[in-house]
Amino acid sequence: MSRFLFVALPLSGHLNPMLAIGQMLVHSGHEVAWCGQESVLRPLVGPDVTVHPTGTRLHRRPADTGMAGLAALWDGYLVPFTRFTLDPVDAAVRSYRPDVVVAEQYALAAGLVAHRRGVPWATVCTGALELAPPPELTGFADLVADRVATVVAMAGISDGESFDPRFSPHLVLALTSAALTGGAPLPERCVLTGAVLGDRLNAPDFPWQAWDPGRRHVLVTVGTLVGHLVGDFYQRMAAALAPMAEEVQAVFVTSGVAGTSFPDNVIAADLVPMLDLLPRLDAVVSHAGGVVHEALAYGLPLVVAPVRAEQVAVARQVADAGAGIEVSMLQASPDQLAAAVRAVLDEPAYRHSAGRIAGEFAAAGGARAAAAELAALASRVDAVEVSR
Incomplete structure (x- = not known):
């Protein structure tokens, strides 16, 4: 069996x-260790997994x-x-x-x-921006090439x-999957695995007693976007969903946004057990994270309200x-948001397309396929070592 450092x-x-890929490798008999911020990793990987700590560096999300x-x-x-963790x-x-x-794409x-x-x-490409940057990001390639050259030089690599x-x-x-990447050129030795899902040791509790099985359910989340980037999006979403109270119950994930009062058809929670919740939903409204x-x-259809470049890339793939x-995070009116939610709930084409992507994800293999590719890479390494 092989040793992997994530x-x-x-x-x-x-x-x-x-985490999902690492779990699959462990289930297959391989050894997995992690390198990163131990205070973040330890609740996710458990007490017995080896963590090589990097120390802590706060991430302040840019305002632009x-x-x-x-x-x-x-x-x-x-x-x-990169400088801090080298x-x-x-x-x-x-x-x-x-x-x-095993390097997440931005863990340079x-x-x-x-x-x-x-x-x-x-x-491991967890997002879409580097694979398919939106065309309106004029100068993307030059900007990224310049910053890549900076970190390569920082590491003392001469073939930069x-x-x-x-x-x-x-x-x-x-x-x-191909349904999302379309015709975008992909890097060499690129394998599309679909979404990878695994066990989450830190999954929070959820007020299931408030769940109404007789209504359709919509999740609303903006992840950890900060206030001025979100504006009053939650208030507008609540206003959009309030008239649907008899048929729609919403779950608002409030992590990262200021508290607000919600109508009676909203369950508000700071965090949710996402993988337990998703099979029970009918649609998702998100920042395209x-x-x-x-x-x-x-197979859930989406309303996406991107803010940052990486989110715009994902949102365009979903819409295409x-x-x-x-929709616009800052400018969409309650009526526009309501119309978008109504459309993804009621118009079969959106659910059909989401189901088609779910089928591609399942066929691609997810975490199992990703782990198999990594194990095959390790086997090729072992074969080279033996042949020497």
């Missing part, structure tokens, strides 16, 4: 898919959107985070001696260290012109695939 950003949308937001993401978080990741690789390093230090140390590594730590030359796992692929895995409707 490295990911300390953010739930990036960690949850990695579009290209300005993308630049702020790299300059304010990804580049400093030495701890290097120490973890030297100490643990993995057969394969993992790819840099693996390349520098000559350790085979795989990229041919090396991109966002995409492993050995294996790229994209947690999506990590919940999108989770919802599509269950016919699985949902894109």
Whole structure:
């Protein structure tokens, strides 16, 4: 059996898919260790899993959107985070001696260290932005190339012109399907696995006693977006759903937004057990974050209100695939939001398209397929070692 070192950003949308893949590898008899912020990882992986700590660096989400937001993401978080984690990741690789390093796409230090140390590594693409940037992000390629060159130089890698730590030359796992990527060109050695879902040790309780099985159910979540980026979106959504009270019950995930009063047909919770909730839902309203692929895995149509560039990329894929409707987070009126929710609930085409994507996800294999690809990469490494 092989040894894998997983490295990911300390953010739930990036960690949850990695956790699912790691669990599948362990179930298959492999050994998995983690490198990252231990205070975040420990509740997710349990007390017995090896964690190589990086220390703590706070992530302040940039206030800008579009290209300005993308630049702020790299300059304010990804580049400093890479600098902060390079030495701890290097120490973890030297100490643990993995057969394969598994790097979430934005955990750039993992790819840099693996390349520098000559350790085979795989990229896990948890989002859509790097694979299919929206066309309105003029200058995306140049901006990212410049920042990539910065972190490559930071790591002391001399072949920087041919090396991109966002995409492993050995294996790229994209947690999506052809229905969403369309005709976008993909990196070499890229495998589409569909959504990856696994057990979540930190799943919170939920007030199931308030659940009305006689009504349809809509989840509303904006993840951890901060106040000024959300505006009064929850209030407008509540107003949009209030007239549907007799037939629709909504669940509002309030994490990251200011509290507000909701109508009687709303269950409000700071956090929810997402994978227990999704099979019971009829539609999802979100900021086009990590919940999108989770919802599509269950064939749920979506209303997506993206803010940041990475969310716009996902939202466009959902809309282009016919699985949902894109609205404006800050500008959509209650009537417009109500019309969008009505459409995804009542018009069969949206559910049909979401179901088609769910079928593609299932056929792609999800966490099982991702783990098998990683195990195969490790086997190829072992074969090379034996042949020497």
